[in-house]
Amino acid sequence: MINLLLFPVLIPFLFAAVLLLFPKKVKAQRIVTMIGLLFALASSFVLLYKVKVDGVQTLTLGSWAPPFGITMVSDMLSALLVTSSLLIVFFVVWYSFTSIGEEREKAFYYPAILFMLTGVNGAFTTGDIFNMFVFFEVLLMSSYVLIVLGGEKIQLKESIKYIIVNVVSSSLFVITVGYLYSVVGTLNMADISVKLAEIGPSGIVTVIAVLFLIVFGIKGGIFPLFFWLPGSYAAPPIPVLALFGALLTKVGVYAIMRTYTLFFTSDVGYTHNLLMILSILTIVVGCIGALAYFDVKQIIIYNIVIAVGVILFGASVMNESGMMGSVFYLIHDILIKGALFLFIGIIIKITGTSDLRKMGGLIKRYPMLGWSYLIVAFGLAGIPPLSGFIGKLLIVQGGFEAELLWQSIFILASSLLVLLSAIRIFIYAFWGEEKGEHLISPKKYRHLLAPAITLAGITVLYGVGAEYLVPFMADAANVLLDPSIYVDAVFEGVK
Amino acid sequence: MKTNDLIIQTATKVVFFIIFLFSIHIFFAGHYTPGGGFVGGLVMSSAIVLLMLAFDLKTVQEMLPINYTVVTAIGLLISILTASGSIFFNVPFFTHVFDDFYIPLLGETSIHTAMFFDTGVYLVVVGVTITIIQMIGGDE
Amino acid sequence: MEILMSILIGFLFMAAVYLILSRSLLRIIIGTGLLSHGTHLLLLTMGGLGGESAPVLADGITDYADPLPQALILTAIVISFGVTAFSLVLAYRAYKVVDTDNMDLMKGNEDND
Numbered sequence: 001m002i003n004l005l006l007f008p009v010l011i012p013f014l015f016a017a018v019l020l021l022f023p024k025k026v027k028a029q030r031i032v033t034m035i036g037l038l039f040a041l042a043s044s045f046v047l048l049y050k051v052k053v054d055g056v057q058t059l060t061l062g063s064w065a066p067p068f069g070i071t072m073v074s075d076m077l078s079a080l081l082v083t084s085s086l087l088i089v090f091f092v093v094w095y096s097f098t099s100i101g102e103e104r105e106k107a108f109y110y111p112a113i114l115f116m117l118t119g120v121n122g123a124f125t126t127g128d129i130f131n132m133f134v135f136f137e138v139l140l141m142s143s144y145v146l147i148v149l150g151g152e153k154i155q156l157k158e159s160i161k162y163i164i165v166n167v168v169s170s171s172l173f174v175i176t177v178g179y180l181y182s183v184v185g186t187l188n189m190a191d192i193s194v195k196l197a198e199i200g201p202s203g204i205v206t207v208i209a210v211l212f213l214i215v216f217g218i219k220g221g222i223f224p225l226f227f228w229l230p231g232s233y234a235a236p237p238i239p240v241l242a243l244f245g246a247l248l249t250k251v252g253v254y255a256i257m258r259t260y261t262l263f264f265t266s267d268v269g270y271t272h273n274l275l276m277i278l279s280i281l282t283i284v285v286g287c288i289g290a291l292a293y294f295d296v297k298q299i300i301i302y303n304i305v306i307a308v309g310v311i312l313f314g315a316s317v318m319n320e321s322g323m324m325g326s327v328f329y330l331i332h333d334i335l336i337k338g339a340l341f342l343f344i345g346i347i348i349k350i351t352g353t354s355d356l357r358k359m360g361g362l363i364k365r366y367p368m369l370g371w372s373y374l375i376v377a378f379g380l381a382g383i384p385p386l387s388g389f390i391g392k393l394l395i396v397q398g399g400f401e402a403e404l405l406w407q408s409i410f411i412l413a414s415s416l417l418v419l420l421s422a423i424r425i426f427i428y429a430f431w432g433e434e435k436g437e438h439l440i441s442p443k444k445y446r447h448l449l450a451p452a453i454t455l456a457g458i459t460v461l462y463g464v465g466a467e468y469l470v471p472f473m474a475d476a477a478n479v480l481l482d483p484s485i486y487v488d489a490v491f492e493g494v495k
Numbered sequence: 496m497k498t499n500d501l502i503i504q505t506a507t508k509v510v511f512f513i514i515f516l517f518s519i520h521i522f523f524a525g526h527y528t529p530g531g532g533f534v535g536g537l538v539m540s541s542a543i544v545l546l547m548l549a550f551d552l553k554t555v556q557e558m559l560p561i562n563y564t565v566v567t568a569i570g571l572l573i574s575i576l577t578a579s580g581s582i583f584f585n586v587p588f589f590t591h592v593f594d595d596f597y598i599p600l601l602g603e604t605s606i607h608t609a610m611f612f613d614t615g616v617y618l619v620v621v622g623v624t625i626t627i628i629q630m631i632g633g634d635e
Numbered sequence: 636m637e638i639l640m641s642i643l644i645g646f647l648f649m650a651a652v653y654l655i656l657s658r659s660l661l662r663i664i665i666g667t668g669l670l671s672h673g674t675h676l677l678l679l680t681m682g683g684l685g686g687e688s689a690p691v692l693a694d695g696i697t698d699y700a701d702p703l704p705q706a707l708i709l710t711a712i713v714i715s716f717g718v719t720a721f722s723l724v725l726a727y728r729a730y731k732v733v734d735t736d737n738m739d740l741m742k743g744n745e746d747n748d
Contacts (some may be wrong), residue, residue: 003582010588014575020568062589069587130707137714144721148728156729157741160660163722167667168655170718171674174711178674178681181704533713627720631727
């Protein structure tokens with residue numbers, strides 16, 4: 001099965017096309033979506049196993065020889081990301097059954113999610129820089145649909161800004177690809193890596209590197225390009241917010257990690273230092289935002305920004321522990337952000353508001369919700385043995401090895417602020433006097449809680465079972481640190 | 496809004512079929528020369544838009560009782576299933592095959608799998624374009 | 636020729652930035668359209684403007700234009716067509732609901748008004 005690595009991309013696409021045929025039959029939509037996701041998830045686990053055993057999987061579409069055809073490459077990093085994004089979509093779809101409302105379900109909600117998943121998985125898997133642009137557009141188009149779905153006033157207002165920002169950044173992406181093409185004359189990522197290594201350090205390559213940082217920085221939300229993120233992400237309903245928060249920024253982060261390890265390794269002193277400084281500033285701004293708001297949505301949204309900074313810091317130091325930590329933290333963050341958004345979604349559903357000052361005393365009636373939220377919050381902050389710990393530990397270790405003393409200490413300090421911001425939600429929402437009325441029936445509450453708690457359980461397993469995951473993460477970090485593995489896999493049998 | 500433009504309505508009845516045939520021509524010309532599914536689809540949707548301008552949305556919907564979302568879905572399915580055929584032969588996705596066939600009336604001609612893929616593209620373009628135009632023009 | 640193209644592209648970008656920074660929603664969308672036109676021309680120029688004949692399969696042609704930028708532009712045009720169409724629909728809906736096309740009045744959410 002040489003086409004195996006395409007299955008996580010193709011299966012959602014196929015099922016999305018099928019779902020377009022009967023938009024009004026809600027039951028059938030739900031069942032078909034679930035079946036599609038289960039198939040895709042199964043194929044991604046098989047892929048993960050195959051990549052672990054046989055090394056990097058590649059396929060050049062249409063039987064063209066690389067570098068002329070579009071190459072799809074599945075190394076450990078992309079296989080892990082594909083699996084975790086499928087996992088998160090599975091739980092969000094499950095949660096949506098009781099949360100999103102029939103009106104949206106009839107308006108192409110599930111096809112849009114599956115198309116977005118196609119784009120996300122495609123962007124993780126592709127080995128062609130222009131094809132990455134195409135997959136970015138696929139996921140962006142579906143995200144435009146998801147963000148306006150329902151057509152509330154706030155959604156319409158915010159989605160216009162979201163679209164304009166993304167159209168401009170997409171144009172910049174094409175411009176950058178154009179520059180890159182004029183320098184190296186190829187679009188295949190493995191080939192670009194070889195050609196750029198031949199050219200060596202030069203001014204134009206550094207310009208292209210910084211342009212790529214801007215393009216993916218806008219998508220990923222790094223300082224100072226995250227300005228659009230808090231407003232736009234707060235507009236759509238919680239399940240959509242969970243998808244965006246868990247997946248979309250991570251695609252930008254993945255693209256930065258990929259291009260900065262595969263392409264731009266000749267002028268590390270400038271480009272990676274810039275990345276490091278920006279990632280630290282991203283954490284600062286994220287912490288300020290997370291502590292400043294009383295709106296639960298905004299608090300978690302600013303936590304996305306913090307996590308982006310932490311991951312990119314680990315990637316910018318370019319040594320083994322830092323890189324492995326980044327990969328660990330990237331997967332952790334996808335899972336934990338999904339879980340957090342599902343939990344605060346339940347809190348918002350119960351109280352009918354997202355303002356912390358208007359809620360309180362939930363622990364009396366909803367103890368399960370409270371304690372499992374607390375576990376996830378600890379996981380977010382990185383308290384051992386939960387999932388955030390090992391990633392952050394490795395990133396900080398990488399920082400010390402690269403002799404970035406202050407920056408590493410700063411990352412550790414930021415964990416405390418993250419903990420504070422997450423615990424603030426717990427204190428305000430669960431402790432104190434009971435306030436307001438409870439707007440949710442017990443049955444609905446149980447239906448919402450089930451996916452959230454299962455996902456929380458997975459994040460706990462991810463932390464406790466970290467030892468078994470180390471070989472996978474080490475493989476992923478190896479490919480990132482040694483581009484020749486990636487290049488050789490693509491050109492295997494050609495040169 | 497009631498329109499009563501006799502000249503454009505009469506002309507449209509003829510011109511529609513000319514544009515429709517031209518779109519089919521462009522679609523098949525795309526084999527070896529400029530043209531293809533995307534352009535053909537756009538020409539076809541421009542023909543339908545012309546109908547909508549000459550008459551109104553409701554009349555056109557009665558003339559062509561087609562659900563364009565379903566058209567889009569069928570187009571996507573044709574495209575992806577054609578490309579997926581390669582999976583069953585264990586060759587890379589999108590691998591293209593063609594052969595010469597004898598077709599009655601048309602004689603000896605070559606048929607490519609790319610043509611089936613392009614048929615899907617044609618349907619998707621028509622479906623998406625008309626859906627968007629219906630959405631904008633739909634409510635007064 | 637490349638110099639001329641650069642000036643043209645620069646002009647398109649200038650107009651696009653001017654339009655995107657204006658208040659009216661429709662102008663912003665026209666601006667993004669111009670921006671993508673500029674981008675496509677830039678992509679064409681970056682591939683080099685040499686080549687006597689079209690990159691179409693025929694005997695005896697050796698000096699042909701680089702087909703890759705053209706394929707990329709075609710893809711990019713299709714995508715920007717889709718995005719522009721979508722944003723037009725969205726702008727229309729937003730105009731109906733919010734009752735204005737002025738970006739200044741679209742700021743803020745209901746709670747803070």
